[in-house]
Amino acid sequence: MKLRSLLFVPGDRPERFEKALASGADAVILDLEDSVAPANKPRARQAVHDFVLRHAGETNLLVRINPLASPEFEDDVAALSRLHPSAIMLPKAEGAASVLNLAGSLASAIPILPIATETPSAIFEIGSYQDVAASLCGLTWGAEDLSAVMGAATARRTDGRYTPPYELARSLTLFAAHAAAIPAIDTVYPDFHDLSGLRAYVGRARRDGFSGMMAIHPSQIEVINHAFTPDASEVAWAEKVAAAFAARPDAGVIQLDGRMLDMPHLKLALRILNAAGR
Numbered sequence: 001m002k003l004r005s006l007l008f009v010p011g012d013r014p015e016r017f018e019k020a021l022a023s024g025a026d027a028v029i030l031d032l033e034d035s036v037a038p039a040n041k042p043r044a045r046q047a048v049h050d051f052v053l054r055h056a057g058e059t060n061l062l063v064r065i066n067p068l069a070s071p072e073f074e075d076d077v078a079a080l081s082r083l084h085p086s087a088i089m090l091p092k093a094e095g096a097a098s099v100l101n102l103a104g105s106l107a108s109a110i111p112i113l114p115i116a117t118e119t120p121s122a123i124f125e126i127g128s129y130q131d132v133a134a135s136l137c138g139l140t141w142g143a144e145d146l147s148a149v150m151g152a153a154t155a156r157r158t159d160g161r162y163t164p165p166y167e168l169a170r171s172l173t174l175f176a177a178h179a180a181a182i183p184a185i186d187t188v189y190p191d192f193h194d195l196s197g198l199r200a201y202v203g204r205a206r207r208d209g210f211s212g213m214m215a216i217h218p219s220q221i222e223v224i225n226h227a228f229t230p231d232a233s234e235v236a237w238a239e240k241v242a243a244a245f246a247a248r249p250d251a252g253v254i255q256l257d258g259r260m261l262d263m264p265h266l267k268l269a270l271r272i273l274n275a276a277g278r
Contacts, residue, residue: 001060001086001111001137002026003183003212004228005221008064010035011044017051023218024225027060032076033067033091041072045079056084062113064089068101077105087111087137092118092145095125099132111137113185116176117169118145126172130180140185140214141173160189160197174209186210192217202227211275230272239278241269 007025009016011032020028030048032041052061063085066072069092080088090102093114102112112135116126129139143155143166155166162170170186177184186205189198198220202213206227213224230238244256245266253262 003060003138003185005212005224006062006185006214007218007221008035008188008214008216011048011063012036012040014047014051017047019218021055021059024221025215025218026212026225027062027086029062029064029089029214030085031064032072033064038072041066041075045075049079049083052080052083052085056086060086062087062089064091067092068098074105080110081107084108085110087113089113089115089140091115091142092122094119094122096128096132097125099129099135103132103135109135111135113138113140115140115142116173117141117143119149120146122146123169123172126176127179129176129182133180133182136180136182138183138185138212139173139177139180140187141169142187143169160191160194160201178209183211184209186213188214188216189220190216192220195219195223198223199227228275230275234272235278238269238272241265242273 003026005025006027006029007020007023008029008031009020011030017028017030030051032044032048036044048063052063055061063080065076065080065088088102088110090098090112093099093116099112099114103109114129114136116122116129116139129136143162146169147155147166150165152165155162157163161167174184186202189201191197202224205213212228215221215224241256241261244254248254253260
């Protein structure tokens with residue numbers, strides 16, 4: 001499943017579902033949690049159920065359910081019975097135990113995308129996701145719920161970067177995803193009018209090792225997809241590196257264009273080629 005861009009759409013706004021599919025996003029997240037008022041959740045479940053029933057298998061549709069401890073959880077799971085979305089997003093996840101709990105509640109095996117950092121306790125469980133990696137399609141994080149429960153005035157600096165506690169949560173999610181060999185998905189950039197700020201944010205995400213990002217508005221999709229798609233020069237470099245190592249399969253180190261390259265460079269080259277569909 002290609003997950004460069006994942007676009008949220010409120011589950012109680014079915015008139016937006018088709019527009020979300022047409023946005024160019026690699027995946028659409030039909031949300032039953034934070035973007036839906038409690039009184040609207042039954043209507044949202046029905047709308048999401050009907051849409052997934054019609055479109056499952058045609059495109060990447062994820063459903064964000066309510067947290068395990070929520071009174072809404074069982075109704076969400078019941079609404080998904082006999083459906084086959086591409087994945088289920090689990091908010092307020094707290095490590096492998098949460099994944100196993102959700103997986104045991106489902107009628108069939110559906111990949112899970114946990115949001116790994118929304119409670120203080122969750123921070124201490126991030127390393128356990130590698131134990132359930134086979135059940136996951138990626139790992140993501142969020143700062144808003146965590147900063148709210150911490151009583152923080154904000155999680156961000158004035159330039160959009162995160163303050164140290166929330167930058168730590170971001171980093172731990174990145175390390176945990178790579179330890180589990182699953183995609184690391186960065187969190188949303190809330191100001192959808194600020195595309196220059198988004199470019200800077202998503203540029204840092206790719207630089208640091210994330211392979212995708214969530215979005216809250218269709219206007220963000222093109223910027224995100226572009227940032228996570230290797231350009232021609234990157235692909236050309238990766239092809240040269242891969243070819244050079246293929247020509248000398250017994251070599252641990254090679255010289256190319258005046259530089260000494262070793263196995264980490266080959267791994268990077270292969271990641272680039274994979275991201276480019278090569």
